[in-house]
Amino acid sequence: MMRILMLSARYLPFAGGTETHVSEVATRLVHKGHAVTVLTGNPDGLLPAAESRDGVQIVRLKTFPRGRDWCFAPGVFRAVAEGDWDLMHVQGYHTFLAPLAMAAASRNGLPFVVTFHSGGHSSRFRSSIRRFQHRMLAPLAARAAQLIGVSRFEADLFSHNMAIARDRFIVIPNGARLPEKSGRRPASPHDRPLIVSLGRLERYKGHHRALAAFNVLATKFPDMRLRILGEGPYEAKLRQQVAELGLGNRVEIGAIPPTDRSAMADLLSSAALVVLLSDYEAHPVAVMEALSVKAPVLTTDTSGFRELAEEGLVRSIPLNASPDFTAREMLAAMEAGPISVETSLPDWDDCTDRLLMVYRRVLSHPQPELRTGPALLGDLKHDDRC
Structure with a gap:
């Protein structure tokens, strides 16, 4: 011992x-x-x-x-x-x-x-x-x-x-390991219209980028929703951005208790897409958890994300991508669906x-x-x- x-x-x-x-x-x-x-x-x-x-x-x-x-x-x-x-x-x-x-x-x-x-x-x-x-x-x-x-x-x-x-x-x-959910099938923007933006509510985590891109998608997909999953000091700014974009009834902001792994698995499993458009990540646990329930993931092309993109685990975009470009890539990632069931992830x-x-x-x-x-x-x- x-x-x-x-x-x-x-x-x-x-x-x-x-x-x-x-x-x-x-x-x-x-x-x-x-x-x-x-x-x-x-x-x-x-x-x-x-x-x-x-x-x-x-x-x-x-x-x-x-x-x-x-x-x-x-x-x-x-x-x-x-x-x-x-x-x-x-x-x-x-x-x-x-x-x-x-x-x-x-x-x-x-x-x-x-x-x-x-x-x-x-x-x-x-x-x-x-x-x-x-x-x-x-x-x-x-x-x-x-x-x-x-x-x-x-x-x-x-x-x-x-x-x-x-x-x-x-x-x-x-x-990465969340409680397994059975019966998950590939999602599309038409039948599973939920996007989840992960990460502590800090500006560098990029939730404001996800919001700007979601605003582009919201005009084309009236049933699509965005969940900003986290808590932190940037919450007031994000709520202000939601109000300015008129997305109050389409965007939810809030965290799940870190000990409630089943609730996290439920949410990520139900997402058409998970995004983390951060300035910097070494090897994000939240993204690995999303991948573990076979959710498609979109990230920025920076820091540790590049390794995940090279391995085919995530789709990535430039850090300074415009909201229109980001929105198009969100749709493409949703249409492409999750990673292969055979893909082996570290646990x-x-x-x-x-x-x-x-x-x-x-x-x-x-x-x-x-x-x-x-x-x-x-x-x-x-x-x-x-």
């Missing part, structure tokens, strides 16, 4: 790709007989400081400033240092919790691995300093026993920006098994200097095939 500490800035009941990833792999690790503790933030101070969910122990720390996504938690250093762990997995890098945890692990001789889970940001300033942030984090990341990207794009990006050799990185993609069991391989390889090298880089390649090198 391994005693695994996972560090994630946010965790359930918060929704998001990283939160879903951590929950899915943590619960599977517990079911395989390992002890997992998730160390996370409590941004609004409203959640229990400690609880157990599905066998996963959750420890929530006070974060400062309250409610901010760039928070830090002074308690991280003590929690990592005083715990009885075999290994730590840092899930996500974008807040100050990650470097504090890496520093604590380094100081206490605790081996750790890092999965970056990178994302975009609606703030131009925050986006502009990402490379600087990567360089500042590089000395700590270089001490990791293994660096993991969720896509080749992400591994290449962080290798370049951190000036860390690419062979220090492996790729373990996000999984959370695959992801968990590959992480376990990493953990075991790390712990099999008692000397810290042998826990990194080529010493770990061996059996893991095949992970970069995805």
Whole structure:
């Protein structure tokens, strides 16, 4: 049995790709007989400081400033240092919790691995300093026993920006599994007129692009509807755009609780098309979930989406495509229908098994200097095939 500490800035009941990833792999690790503790933030101070969910122990720390996504938690250093762990997995890098945890692990001789889970940001300033942030984090990341990207794009990006050799990185993609729904057939704009736009309600997620294109389609298909699936600070702007376009009775905005997997499966299975017209995605969990229920997906031709398009999993359009062009591509994607039933997708069991391989390889090298880089390649090198 391994005693695994996972560090994630946010965790359930918060929704998001990283939160879903951590929950899915943590619960599977517990079911395989390992002890997992998730160390996370409590941004609004409203959640229990400690609880157990599905066998996963959750420890929530006070974060400062309250409610901010760039928070830090002074308690991280003590929690990592005083715990009885075999290994730590840092899930996500974008807040100050990650470097504090890496520093604590380094100081206490605790081996750790890092999965970056990178994302975009609606703030131009925050986006502009990402490379600087990567360089500042590089000395700590270089001490990791293994660096993991969720896509080749992400591994290449962080290798370049951190000036860390690419062979220090492996790729373990996000999984996807929703409750199965039987009897799904190829959809068309004529018989299944629902489009779902996925993602947290941030400007960079591109819901405003989906709305503009839907406005073009709405004049031709009076029964077509749009569901913007998410929550976040951009909601008021999106509702304003809906009102200005006169689409109030055709557009619904709202999230599904992240623990309600059946409701998510129901909605995505009923969609004629799922879109995510984002500025940046490394390997979006939401898109993988849509693909897992055989929904056709349209994305932008950027970042990690390109790998999915190359594999024939999604249809993509230029980031700066006009609403008319986007609308035409939406129709084309709906008419083309879902991916082949025979298409194999990574799932959370695959992801968990590959992480376990990493953990075991790390712990099999008692000397810290042998826990990194080529010493770990061996059996893991095949992970970069995805």
